[in-house]
Amino acid sequence: MVTRRRFLTATAGMATVAAAPMIACRRESGTPLPPGTLAGSDAALGHRLREGGIPEPAETRRTPVLIVGGGIGGLSAAWQLQRAGLPDFILLELEAAPGGNARWGENAVSAYPLGAHYLPLPTAEATDVRALLADLGALKGDPQAARPEYDETWLCHAPHERVYLDGFWEEGLLPKLGASRGERAEFARFHDAMAEFKVARDLFGRRAFALPVVASSRDARWRALDGITMADWLIGHDYRSPRLHAYVDYACRDDYGTDYRQTSAWAGIHYFACRNGEAANAASDTVLTAPEGNGWIVRRLAARMESQIRYGAAVFRLAQDRAGVSADVWLEAERRSVRYRAEQLIWAAPLFLLPKLATGLPPAVAAVCAAGTYAPWLVANLTLREPPAPGAGAPLAWDNVLFDAPGLGYVMATHQQLRLAPGPTVMTYYRALADRPPAEARQLLLDTSREAWAAAILDELSRAHRELPQLTARLDVYRHGHAMIRPLPGVVGDEARAALARGWGRVRFAHADLSGLSLFEEANYRGVAAARAALTALGRA
Amino acid sequence: MAEAVAAPTAAGRQLPLLISIFLVAACGLAYELIAGALASYLLGDSVTQFSTVIGAYLFAMGIGSWLSRHVRRDLIGTFVRIEIAVGALGGFTAAALFLAFAAHAGPFRILLYAAVLVVGVLVGLEIPLVMRILRREVAFSDLVARVLSFDYLGALAVSLLFPLLLAPHLGLVRSGLLFGLVNALVALWGLHIFRLELAGRRLLQGAAFAAVALLGAGFAGAGHLTTLAEGWLYADDIIHAETTPYQRIVVTRWRDDIRLFLNQNLQFSSTDEYRYHEALVHPGLATLPGARRVLVLGGGDGLAVREILKYPQIEAVTLVDLDPAMTGLFSRAPLLRQLNGDALHSPKLTVVNADAGRWLEENSEYYDFIVADFPDPTAYAIGKLYSTAFYRLVDKHLAAHGRLVVQTTSPFYARRSFWTVAATLEAAGLRTAAYHALVPSFGEWGFILAGHDDYAPPMRYEVPLRFLTAAMTPALFQFPADMARIDMEPNRLNDQSLVRTFEQEWRHVQHQ
């Protein structure tokens, strides 16, 4: 017998989808679009690189270690060099500011993220992340303690997250109101399965799903999961609940910018099973965050090496010989090219660029680099005259997700403030363009005007906040064309990709791409490992 | 003659039945949403309200559909009776609960869940019954699909209408009555369609008309109902009411008793506020003969400032209150100025209308005595002002031997909350001395002194007081067994345990 409950639940998802066009119609006549800018990873410079016509280097400069890329990977490598007592390096960064995917922006109201926005409490294996946090003063006492104490400034304030469905907000990310008993049973079963994966270890004591990924077990039991997609895994394990499917898809889009029908099941499960960090003064699911997202870490790291960073520095050629490695760089500030000669080079820019720039790259390496596919992302910052009305149900949280929406929801930049009164704020909206092949999605990303994005974003968020178009003073859009590598089946477990950790001659690779998962912990691990390898090669380890 | 008014054919009834499924489904979901929204509106912004109401409702619907199997005869009559009952009960639920809440009539939660369960059971009975009525007319597989899609459409319609149109424009009470009307009309319609097959039709018809009339009258008079309820909420004459960007300020007066309510919470009653404010200020300030500079956070009514200004050696008092409407009101209205002894006009006083957290971050002065007189931690935003991070920030403004006093809710009604604040102050590196005083209009109330030195109660009070004596003060620091200290985790911003604890404790009190 079909029960009423089932009807109610089935309707729930539909209602929100149907609501969107209704509101879209209403808007057309309504409020004019707020002003704002359209920015992104420097497309002009990128084009220039691809099209050639860059002048040949006019001068050669020398440095023992050259780092290319000032994202988390490159900055972590530089941090490790400084820690090891080798402050003599140069870091080249394409953009005018550091951070890469962890960049941030700032206006009169608040700092806000342009990309990565949080770091979960580090796992036991993420020893370098812990050491880094201790160095930055965010972790107190022994960094490798089971439950270290964290500085409250960075611990995300309660309430952390809420999800919107059918007019109501609920705590958490999986809406349970109106879910049938059968669906709830599935939620519980899924939760238990992930909890089991979380503690699963192999005979050597390695966790099935560790972070960084290299610390994970190589046991075929779990590695086999990299052969199928997350959606197939769910279906294979008899998970039918549309809500659960939507929730898992949300997780894959949120962490990997990839639809769960394409994400490897190993990666999908990794999202739920890898985080086991604990704190003396916070619950284990707490995250570290700041108004500028992970930019708070970038800001501090970059400040320690400001004189060694060259911004607007686009490496367009890479070559090595017996004596050393050279990188040809266009320096925007000097409006000319120079050649850097180094003994060791740390490549902390995305891997897909390498085959285009590096001469003499071994075919096997080139093949792995070219094999990666990248998800495009869109980040929009809405500067609001005042926070939106909280709506019915759970109060405004740091992370606010509209279930079943094309976007991934929004975070509130001013959430960490000790404020009682509502005041102007910045809302950061995220969207992974995961609904079509990456190349097509990237084209859409580049071809769509700011106004069109602004209208779409306001429509989407207005479902939960009707007054949002009136509250928004400006709406700035930031595009990440090649935001993150997509962990399709076979990517994370690819032996050829793993082999890149050995480097190529004098070149060390230090990008999250090496892991096949774009996470802070991966970028940090790769950066530190590359710096260690470079130090060893220099006889400085 | 009978042939002339023949009943519609079996096929002809199918569509009306399906339409009634649509309507019935819409109403069923509406009652669920209304009860949930009403509970979270009246009982606070917690998601627990919503989850428990929906859970209870779904559970009751389950019982309903199970019960439907026991309906053996007179399917149609039963269906009509149920529709009338759902219409009347479901329709008036929101109105009745609202009035009951305002009138403090009985344990509100029990009424709420009773209503939810009764309506839920009735709604749970509906669809299986219609299904069985229809089954007599169509093939089963076809039937399931149709019922499914109509039920589905009904729920879809409401889930769109409710948040977008009904709740914002009609309000919960009127929306409820509207859906009640729909149910009652479905009953009438059913009576019409099956007019030839029903025994006792007259009686049912009478009942259905009565329900329609009642619900209609209720709908028309809903405005009065709401006013009535507000009147009950404030038993006395309202002499000032104002909604500011931060809160709703209401001042009432009955004979000599002036009361201030912020967001419906009593802040003071002029008959005994001196007890509260003497207890807040003097046990701390009387031990600081060298104090010159005092900071008051919150307390825009100027009553704490009045007590502080009794000490001639105090040179400067800074009052930081968020709401200019509060400090404005208490420095203008003659009755209120009389109450605070015109403290807000003192030349020693500087009034700052700012957010306490921001102001503390942006200023660097030190104070000998700091009073934190904030509203109770009823929401996450206020909870921040009772956190380890906030007390660390306050500590940065405390002079070498200075002291902080925190108004800390009731150690009797909210014992765990009270001791959570003590644990929080200690986690922020302060030494605490907790005490309590009886303020009749509040009950047993709590305060905590915090600083870096040990505390000893004053040997005497040099200023005129109506409540405190030096002899009784040490006893205030003794806690009887039912308020004695319990071990609590400090309130940290990353979990805000205090807000949840406080909510549980006061809810328990309100609905005892």
Ligand SMILES: Cc1cc2nc3c(=O)[nH]c(=O)nc-3n(C[C@H](O)[C@H](O)[C@H](O)COP(=O)(O)OP(=O)(O)OC[C@H]3O[C@@H](n4cnc5c(N)ncnc54)[C@H](O)[C@@H]3O)c2cc1C
């Ligand atoms: C929108 C978004 C949100 C995210 N949110 C999170 C999150 O919350 N938590 C999390 O852990 N991860 C998040 N991520 C993943 C994020 O990618 C990683 O956390 C991490 O920042 C990756 O760092 P990386 O150093 O490996 O790569 P990148 O950040 O890609 O760094 C590469 C750097 O190289 C530079 N570069 C490229 N080409 C050249 C060249 N030719 N010459 C010189 N320099 C060059 C780039 O400008 C860039 O600065 C998010 C990613 C995106 C896009």
